[in-house]
Amino acid sequence: MTQALHDRLPPNGSVREPPYRSIMELSSDERAELDEKLGGAQNYNPVILRELARKDRKYLAPLIMAILSAEFRGIDFFGRFVVDMQSYNVPWHMTLAFARQTFDESRHTQLNMDLLEHLGSEVGEYPDIILGPQRDEIPEEELDPAVLMARINVALEGFALTSFEATRELAEEIGEDLVEHCHDYNMADEVTHVAIGDYWLTRLCEEQPWRKERAQAVQEEFDKMMAMVRDMALNYAGSSASGSTNGETSEGNTTAKPSAG
């Protein structure tokens, strides 16, 4: 039997400085520091940060870090898929497609880390923004290749397109040529990732039609979740801007469809 990876690796005594931490795990000092920089953790949100950056460039670095944390998560997910998919009876070329995406996410990470430096920041200045389950916490039945494809490659990467495009447009508007160029480049990769996901999802559904229903349920769940997250952020912004949640604002938010992240 193959030994687990952590048993095969030597003990790691190295310490990362600053340490990795998610936005949910900040100490009170770190939270105060984030408040100082951004005016509150509620502003550490790509939709709000893009608008803030339109008025003041210093908000561009936390925006890039928010995107970078998704790229880190992408390496983790796709890298693990390369291994996990070998337990399923999927075509070898599909596994290779995941390997390619792992490489793409690594490249995006490198680009965004360099962008952070360009903007006078570094990894660790802002916490990791991505919430939701870590890969280890996903139940076994959710690891079906079609479910993963529908959730990550098609739904999530499809949504990422709008986020990259909105960031690219912002960079163009405020004259940040390097950010604009890098995000245009990232977006081309994301389009490929969605295409890869759609191609293999179609192939998997052809062979096992029950997977189509599961993939559809995943897409619907994702759409609802994105609409809910957006409404929550906007309701907060609406109530803060007006002093309280007023009926008009709430109606405006709920009728608005989820769109460019």
Next chain:
Amino acid sequence: MAYVIDQSQCINCSWCRRECPTSTIQYYNRDERKHWIDPEGCIDCDICSRVCPTKCISHQPEVLPTPEQLKEAKMRARTWARGRRQLKLTIRSYVDREIARRANL
């Protein structure tokens, strides 16, 4: 007139569906599991065609909704536009307040 998605080129990224002001772009309700535009709700706004990353949405002048369908679709689009405007105003007003608040710290 209406827009049509070339399903051999569509990658199902959903961008057009999220942007469509009349919610007339459908997904997963046909056998081929591809996005498609219900011409009854299309108001020729061209938004879907502009956001499509694979440029697979084109204008098809021969596909026509009835005047009643068009009227209903335009009403949906107006509601959508009001929502979008409200959304933009909400974010901008919040951001303006935040910038002002931080400038006074």
